[in-house]
Amino acid sequence: MVAPAPTHFTPSRAPLAVVLKGLDKSFGEGDSRTHVLKHTQFDARLGELLMLVGPSGCGKTTLLSILAGTLVADGGEINVLGYRLHEMKSGPITKFRSNHIGFIFQQFNLIPTLTVAENVSVPLLIQGVSVTKAEKKARELLAVVGIPEKADDRPVKLSGGQQQRVAIARALVHEPPLLVCDEPTSALDSENGQHVMEILRTIARQETRTVIVVTHDPRIYKFADRMAEMEDGRILRVLQSPAEIAAAHINF
Amino acid sequence: MYRLALKMLFGDHAKYLMLISGITFSTLLMAQGASLFCGIMSWTFATLRNSRAAIWVADPKVEQVNDTKPLRDTDVNRVRSVRNVAWAAPLFSSTIQARLLDGSFKLIQLVGIDATTFAGAPAKMLRGRLEDLRLPNTVIIDDLGVERLSEGRSRPIDVGDVFEINDREARIVGICRAYRSFFGGPYVYTTYDRAVQYAPTQRKMLSFILAAPQPGRDPHAVAHEIERETGLRAFTESEFIWSTMWWYVKNTGIPFNVGTLVLLGFIVGTVISGQTFYAFVHENTRNLGALKAMGASTWKLCSMLILQSLAVGFIGYGVGIGAVALLGNFLLGLGKVPFLLLWQIPVIVGVAVFFICAISAVLGILRIARLEPAIVFRG
Numbered sequence A: 001m002v003a004p005a006p007t008h009f010t011p012s013r014a015p016l017a018v019v020l021k022g023l024d025k026s027f028g029e030g031d032s033r034t035h036v037l038k039h040t041q042f043d044a045r046l047g048e049l050l051m052l053v054g055p056s057g058c059g060k061t062t063l064l065s066i067l068a069g070t071l072v073a074d075g076g077e078i079n080v081l082g083y084r085l086h087e088m089k090s091g092p093i094t095k096f097r098s099n100h101i102g103f104i105f106q107q108f109n110l111i112p113t114l115t116v117a118e119n120v121s122v123p124l125l126i127q128g129v130s131v132t133k134a135e136k137k138a139r140e141l142l143a144v145v146g147i148p149e150k151a152d153d154r155p156v157k158l159s160g161g162q163q164q165r166v167a168i169a170r171a172l173v174h175e176p177p178l179l180v181c182d183e184p185t186s187a188l189d190s191e192n193g194q195h196v197m198e199i200l201r202t203i204a205r206q207e208t209r210t211v212i213v214v215t216h217d218p219r220i221y222k223f224a225d226r227m228a229e230m231e232d233g234r235i236l237r238v239l240q241s242p243a244e245i246a247a248a249h250i251n252f
Numbered sequence B: 001m002y003r004l005a006l007k008m009l010f011g012d013h014a015k016y017l018m019l020i021s022g023i024t025f026s027t028l029l030m031a032q033g034a035s036l037f038c039g040i041m042s043w044t045f046a047t048l049r050n051s052r053a054a055i056w057v058a059d060p061k062v063e064q065v066n067d068t069k070p071l072r073d074t075d076v077n078r079v080r081s082v083r084n085v086a087w088a089a090p091l092f093s094s095t096i097q098a099r100l101l102d103g104s105f106k107l108i109q110l111v112g113i114d115a116t117t118f119a120g121a122p123a124k125m126l127r128g129r130l131e132d133l134r135l136p137n138t139v140i141i142d143d144l145g146v147e148r149l150s151e152g153r154s155r156p157i158d159v160g161d162v163f164e165i166n167d168r169e170a171r172i173v174g175i176c177r178a179y180r181s182f183f184g185g186p187y188v189y190t191t192y193d194r195a196v197q198y199a200p201t202q203r204k205m206l207s208f209i210l211a212a213p214q215p216g217r218d219p220h221a222v223a224h225e226i227e228r229e230t231g232l233r234a235f236t237e238s239e240f241i242w243s244t245m246w247w248y249v250k251n252t253g254i255p256f257n258v259g260t261l262v263l264l265g266f267i268v269g270t271v272i273s274g275q276t277f278y279a280f281v282h283e284n285t286r287n288l289g290a291l292k293a294m295g296a297s298t299w300k301l302c303s304m305l306i307l308q309s310l311a312v313g314f315i316g317y318g319v320g321i322g323a324v325a326l327l328g329n330f331l332l333g334l335g336k337v338p339f340l341l342l343w344q345i346p347v348i349v350g351v352a353v354f355f356i357c358a359i360s361a362v363l364g365i366l367r368i369a370r371l372e373p374a375i376v377f378r379g
Ligand SMILES: Nc1ncnc2c1ncn2[C@@H]1O[C@H](COP(=O)(O)OP(=O)(O)OP(=O)(O)O)[C@@H](O)[C@H]1O
Pocket: A027, A028, A034, A036, A054, A055, A056, A057, A058, A059, A060, A061, A062, A063
């Protein structure tokens, strides 16, 4: 079940959270050099769940890494939540990430030797919050994603869907305004994928966060407020509403 | 964060045990080797530890205490007459094959001390009186001697018992404590004059002259004075100890062999723990990358690694030193194995273990520093 958008919220009018202009990025040297991002423009608004779709190798992950501050672009402007990342050094960018970005990875990347609650508290511990405070907050978040009873288990004892919920709790525990998710459902079955997306959607709405989801999975397209279609390092077009997305019949 | 770092490490039981045993083994090897070396070295100058004197005078060619070149008896008086010498006394010291009553031969470390001053006498008497050495045909033996000379007797040899050294009677009037000698023979103390009779006859029999400076005089200066006036060689006690040890270092394979053992310990420890630690970091690349993406600075991750390697080093070192102490106790109980755990050894081994941990951590750190946080998005 998809939660209906609140009527007062119009994503296309909300302020911009992410603005990327003239982004360039290539990998490798000499003959093996590949130009991945070619003067790419991109934006995302506050309070929306934006999907980034496109064929494999078109540069989605690269774009996501750059706007999340984990990869440095060769050129262009990167404005995220009022920060001009292209003008910042790696130290401040690291700090920026810890304060403003929540990460959700395809492979969950939970640390196997830590309990679920400890895993969730990691972003707070990185910020220097005390262990007791962090764990308390972690347990709250585990309740939000619906698995409070798993707090003291190791991640291996959890199903894929449960692990991804842990990852979502971890991405939200420090209340970051921007959530970046790279193929969050591709390691999950259809049902778990739907659950995970519902959680993400609800959270995006309630707290006016920006959620950017890179995906290949047509079954979750219906959760998007807007959808950016990417090909060969460029954004081809942006579908501006769920209705437009449904009408476009995109399939990668 | 640091608590989690330790949990990450301890949670990986296989790696953790591997690291601990690598460090433990390496600590054991290094400390054991060093103790063995110190043990052997302490044996080499046992005579110097048993007969204490501020100045030792010897033939100019003498470099160490176990290799004696006899002096003339008149040399004692020449040393006595040197300015600022308080006293000088003759000392006989030699390893001899002593023929016992039953015809068997035993190696003994025979020491003859001056009967009037008792200079060079054993410091600790376990039984009997030192003064009884002035009685005819008397000796004092050490506790090792009790063990060795009791062979073939119904009860352990004791004060009052008699044995023979080269057809001459030796009546035991005391048992003393003595440090074990390099050649392993028990110490047998008697007067200088009697020692000369017990030993196979040579033209000159005087091994060393023990001397003391006048109170307040520097032993070095007085030793120098003795050398200048007599043409003999004069060592202060510590000079002679070092000269003896140095002679064994130069002229035997002991330091090389033991050094190899210690070096091996260091290398084995470094390789095992360095490589395991590297594997640990390697296997955790994704998780460390995720931490880095989530905003953990390189410095933070490195200090986590350093903490992990130090934790491993600390535990492994503790277990290793404990094992060495136990092993040493056992070896000393056997009585025949050189083992001397000087307090410097744990300190130096500790520093070496610290280096091993540092090298291991650096290997991991190099990897972390190269880590692109973006890798966590790659499949
Ligand atoms: N670190 C790197 N070194 C070299 N080439 C890279 C690197 N990262 C990405 N590439 C190349 O850049 C191109 C775009 O990669 P990217 O991961 O952004 O694509 P994607 O759209 O996320 O693809 P997919 O849907 O398969 O995840 C690919 O050709 C990839 O091989």
